[in-house]
Amino acid sequence: MAGILFTSRRTRSQILRRSREIASALTRHGLGWLMVRVGLGGFVPFERGWFGHEARETPYTRAEHLRMALSELGGAFIKLGQALSTRPDFVPPEYVVELSKLQDSAPPVPFDDICQVFCNEIGQLPEKIFDEFNPQPLASASIGQVHTGKLKNGQPVIVKIQRPDVAGQIEEDLEILSGMAEWAEAHTAFGRNYNLPALVDEFAFTLRNELDYQREGQNADRFRRNFAGDPSISIPRVYWEFTTDRVLTLQRVGGIKVADMSALDAAGIDRHIVAENSVRIMLREVFEFGFFHADPHPGNFFVQPDGSIAMIDFGMVGRLDVNMMESLLRIGMAVGRQDAERITDEFFAIGMANANVKRKALQRDLDHFISRYAGRSIKDLAATKTVDEVMAIALRHHLQMPAELVMLFRVVGISEGLGAQLDPNFKLFEFATPYMQEFWLKHRSPKAIALRVGQTALDAAELGLTLPQHISRLIGQVERGELELNVNHEGLRDFAHRLQQMVNGLAFPLLLAATIVALGFMMIVYHPAFWD
Structure with a gap:
């Protein structure tokens, strides 16, 4: 598929189908050029694409077209647009403004389906656990939806429940985005300049964290610990007995x-x-x-x-x-x-x-x-x-x-x-x-500087232990022709041999000196009893 290699456990037909959906949505909005740029040109019949959006008197800008296309694709692509809206170091200002308008909303999942997710995760239906549970969601987004309820002890709570199959859909989209980024890096200056695979990896890491509701609960607990005793802020309590990777139950705040x-x-x-x-x-x-x-x-x-x-x-x-x-x-x-x-x-x-x-x-x-x-x-x-x-x-x-x-x-x-x-x-x-x-x-402060200098000395000591081994490996790679160098020196092998001898001679004094410095700073900073 346009030279892109996918390694997901999702079937190839699923990947191809979703890739066509992406290409179709983007080309409908005149963004076929973008598909060509990131390696999905094989799905675009002609670069500018065809138009299926509602016409208006003032033509849509490219930024508006991109926002509309991402909104149509939903799921990971709405999240991607929102993420790009926070990266003015990566996208031009007009795109930042337009993509910031993306709203992460989605039609509610039928209540029976949501109850099934809850039951699969917690082991019981909501009515068995809560004194009250509102079947109408307070909010519905691309990953999950939020319901209000009340525990048996009368405590008002909000319950965040993940949409069925959303994790698989997002992984499919991330697989496609990763393939596009790798292709663009290998074949375009645009991809190389911005290291697109690394950006997609960052986005994927953040999005996968959002899929893990236990991690969100852990974040809430950490904020509670950090701000304990601070009267200017309150953090809701997590009810861990009713929380899993796909269900999060929190104290409701008003x-x-x-x-x-x-x-x-x-x-x-x-x-x-x-x-x-x-x-x-x-x-x-x-x-x-x-x-x-x-x-x-x-x-x-x-x-x-x-x-x-x-x-x-x-x-x-x-x-x-x-x-x-x-x-x-x-x-x-x-x-x-x-x-x-x-x-x-x-x-x-x-x-x-x-x-x-x-x-x-x-x-x-x-x-x-x-x-x-x-x-x-x-x-x-x-x-x-x-x-x-x-x-x-x-x-x-x-x-x-x-x-x-x-x-x-x-x-x-x-x-x-x-x-x-x-x-x-x-x-x-x-x-x-x-x-x-x-x-x-x-x-x-002197103590902070001493700690950093001591750590640097310890790092130097570790380097002294491993440096001869690393240089030996490097020399071996050069001799076996496994390492390409941009220089050609007739005496390289002799020079490398002399370098290794020199390093071997310096390694022990370097290690000893670094260790002495490290121990000295540790004594100054921690001042153990035997020092006196």
Whole structure:
């Protein structure tokens, strides 16, 4: 099929049928060129395709056609469109705006079918477990639908139940998307510049997590632990006895939607307090826990009478590991010094920029970007505008932004917009400054630096142990002709032999020195009793 290899356990006829559906939907909307670009040209009778959409006086744009096609395809493709709408580093602004209009809704599954899924997972029908269970769904989406109920003890709950066979359908779509991405990478500059297989893998990982309701429950529990004792936020309890991979039962929370300004005013709630609480929660998630709610649209946050926030929907979360936080710190320091060269170095070091990126052009744009902000007070900065400029640079230079970083930028932008909506005088950067300063000092304290240096020394010790073995393997590959090199040196073998002898001679001193340094820093940091 157009040179694409599929390895799914789904039958070839299923894959072919779904591929034709995809090609048909896209070509109906004049997107046959896209099918040719990603390797499904064999399904397109002519590149521009045929049209079956409703006509209108003003012609539809390509972005509108793509949104309509993805909406028709449903399932994973709606999720794909929503994911692309959060990637301004990858798609042009007009597509971001249009794809953000995609609504993940679907006709409800018949109640008997939903009850069967529940019974298969929990072992009993809903009426045996709940005192009340509403057969009409509160919401119905492409993966599952939500019903309200009440436990035997009177506790109101919401029950999220997965649609029958949705997992198999999504895996089929992911298989097709993966094949298209691999074909495009192998045959087009577009695919190579953006490393499409990696992007599809990220999307597949996120979507499979959304299919696992137990993981969503675990995320909710982690948020509850992180914010235990914080009166500004409440997280619903998970009822694990009624939760599986395909059923999630949560305490039901109420309140006023955070973006309903008229309702907040009618209830006499101080909107400035709500703005501070919502942004404070986000800042603690990012700087304190490195674990944040990555789907912060207003429907997932409810304001309580005291101005505190109740949070729901934990299927999409972001994680910032130590390495990413360290990279952000180094980039932040380089920005403060107006050192565009160091920022460029960091982009290459963390894999945002690959060999196809023109280094000098990227550095020039970064230098222009940071010079415009030199000397300006942080309270005068707008997070959304700053992030948009960074994303424009990423798009222009084909940078591959880590998914976690893109999610973080999105969360910051939404938080700033919500804060300004709640209180027009609210400035996110000004409010966030103390949190950023505390985080900076925490990660630049002598103890934190000593720990990192000690870890680096231990890593060096491990490298000293394994380096001769790796070099020996490399030399063997060269001698057997298994490794292609872009140089041809007459004395390569003799040089490699001398290199191996030199490394063998250095390995033990290197290992010994690194171990001594590591132990020294461990003594300083942990200060064991025998040290005295």
